[in-house]
Amino acid sequence: MTGRREAPLMRGGGASGQPLSRGSRIGAAVAVGVTLGCVCAFIYPDGLISRSPDSVIHWPxxxxxxxxxxxxxxxxxxxxxxxxxxxxxxxxxxxxxxxxxxxxxxxxxxxxxxxxxxxxxxxxxRTNPTVMPDDSINPRLAKILEQVAVKKELIVAVANSNVKETLAMWFTNIKRVGISNYLVVALDDNVEDFCKSKEVPVYRRDPDEGIDSIGKTGGNHAVSALKFRILREFLQLGYSVLLSDIDIMFFQNPFDHLYRDSDIESMSDGHNNMTAYGFNDVFDEPSMGWARYAHTMRIWVYNSGFFFIRPTIPSIELLDRVARRLSREPKSWDQAVFNEELFFPSHPGYEGLHASKRTMDIYLFMNSKVLFKTVRKDAQLRKLKPVIVHLNYHPDKEARMKAVIEFYVNGKQNALEHFPDGSE
The missing domain is CATH 1.20.5 (Single alpha-helices involved in coiled-coils or other helix-helix interfaces)
Known part of the structure; x- marks a missing residue:
């Protein structure tokens, strides 16, 4: 009923039924709007859309x-x-x-x-990058090295039947120390069969007429010269090799004492700090008068029977150079050629090898001159335990090797006493 009465007013009619003017209608609309606003504000003080107390509190x-x-x-x-x-x-x-x-x-x-x-x-x-391995060079050797090597490193010895007894002492000591990553390169069938019977990792090279004739019948120097050609394949396959002659006794794992910061790490033939690591030597020529004294730099040679060689371009070049010279100069000593190629600098008519090198600690990687001339006579040095002892200075190898075992392994303090400093 209220709606019916208000309708005429909203449409523009007054209470008396008389029509309102345009201005009156606008004024009435404003009045109604204000009135409704006041009523809503009184009824809903927080607004028609209420906000939760939490939102009001947390917004700031x-x-x-x-x-x-x-x-x-x-x-x-x-x-x-x-x-x-x-x-x-x-x-x-x-x-x-x-x-x-x-x-x-x-x-x-x-x-x-x-x-x-x-x-x-x-x-x-200091350290040259290693070469990219190429298994196609020798797939059979690559398979063997995968099984034997540890962290792409291994000890390698080259041997024929002429040194079977010494070879047995060599790998017996390696086994005693607990070294697993080693390999014998057999130069004849007899050595291959012998190693297999003793459960020693062995590699028999594929037939090579030139090398096989030397390997089967050659003496120590002839066999030693072959190793430079043989080692090349190991490096091409991406492996670092610790080359070892078989007249070496092991007392610690050598891989725990390598620096690996050079192309070549080698034991020295030097017998003290000066000769092993280098010294300034003065040459005296009295006929020169005031200029009679000339300073020279000297170092005793590296031993080519025990060195660690990384698979780098300079290392492979060294092997190639030595092998090439030994093939042209069959009477040359491999150790002399090894050192000449490693140390001689470039000069007119010759380009030297750019290879980095490190000399091993002479009391850890000990030659037999250091042992018999110095260490056995010094109370403090006798207490040191070497990594290896190389019987390179003495021809009576087997007797001295056995004595060295008695001294360092079995603790027999007088085992070395009856030997002379040098050879008789």
């Missing part, structure tokens, strides 16, 4: 939280940027090092320039 807190976290986020972004910059610098350094290694290996001979660091901080690269 959310604003405050965002404002508090913003500095932390900025700091975090800055930290991430700094970390990325450091990593980028490390990557650039690695790229520079790899580029330089490629240059040293002969694969990137461009004119790239490198900036030096501050005074006293510059250090050149």
């Amino acid at each position: 807190r959310k604003v405050d939280l965002v404002a508090c976290e913003t500095p932390k986020e900025v700091a975090n972004v800055k930290s991430q940027l700094a970390s990325l910059e450091r990593k980028n610098a490390e990557f650039r350094k690695q790229i520079d090092e790899l580029s330089m290694k490629l240059q040293m290996a002969g694969h990137g001979k461009n004119q790239a320039m490198y900036s030096a660091g501050p005074f006293g901080t510059v250090k050149a690269l």
